[in-house]
Amino acid sequence: MKLVRLRKRGQSAWLSLAGALFVSLAGVGNAHADGDAGRGADVFAQECAGCHSVKENKNKMGPSLFAVVGRHCGSIPDFAYSDALKQAGFTWTPSQLDAYIAKPQKTVPGVKMPYGGLDDDKARIDLIAYLASIRK
Numbered sequence: 699m700k701l702v703r704l705r706k707r708g709q710s711a712w713l714s715l716a717g718a719l720f721v722s723l724a725g726v727g728n729a730h731a732d733g734d735a736g737r738g739a740d741v742f743a744q745e746c747a748g749c750h751s752v753k754e755n756k757n758k759m760g761p762s763l764f765a766v767v768g769r770h771c772g773s774i775p776d777f778a779y780s781d782a783l784k785q786a787g788f789t790w791t792p793s794q795l796d797a798y799i800a801k802p803q804k805t806v807p808g809v810k811m812p813y814g815g816l817d818d819d820k821a822r823i824d825l826i827a828y829l830a831s832i833r834k
């Protein structure tokens with residue numbers, strides 16, 4: 699009897715731990731400040747650096763992502779954006795970036811960024827923390 703009770707208590711401890719984890723993971727979606735910029739730098743190197751630089755005024759196939767958080771979309775003067783991005787008329791906030799990086803074509807229809815999207819929520823949060831750290 700005693701053993702059974704112990705095992706039950708053990709199970710409910712696991713359940714509440716799982717519950718706590720779920721709640722904290724669910725909270726992460728809105729809290730980009732929790733991202734790890736160091737890990738985000740690695741995500742950037744793997745996923746984005748082939749087409750984007752974070753150096754000011756340095757465009758590659760894609761526009762420079764220097765200080766992109768807070769920047770108006772399609773606003774680098776010497777970059778030949780698609781009409782979609784030039785006319786979209788929004789500012790890159792962390793949540794806008796999150797949606798865009800997850801599904802570029804769905805978020806900005808007609809965008810010419812040949813990238814399928816990054817599914818991993820945590821990787822996106824880290825990546826955005828990194829991008830937010832690249833500023834003047």
Ligand code: HEC
Binds near residue numbers: 760761763782790810
């Ligand atoms: C294969 C090349 C390629 C890859 C990989 C790529 N991009 Fe892009 N990106 C582009 C191009 C090209 C554009 C311009 C799109 C347009 O004008 O429609 C762009 C545009 C953007 C913009 C809009 C910038 C502005 O000035 O409005 C952001 C933000 C962006 N990319 C972020 C990312 C991030 C973050 C990654 C990595 C997860 C990434 N991109 C991966 C090519 C790429």
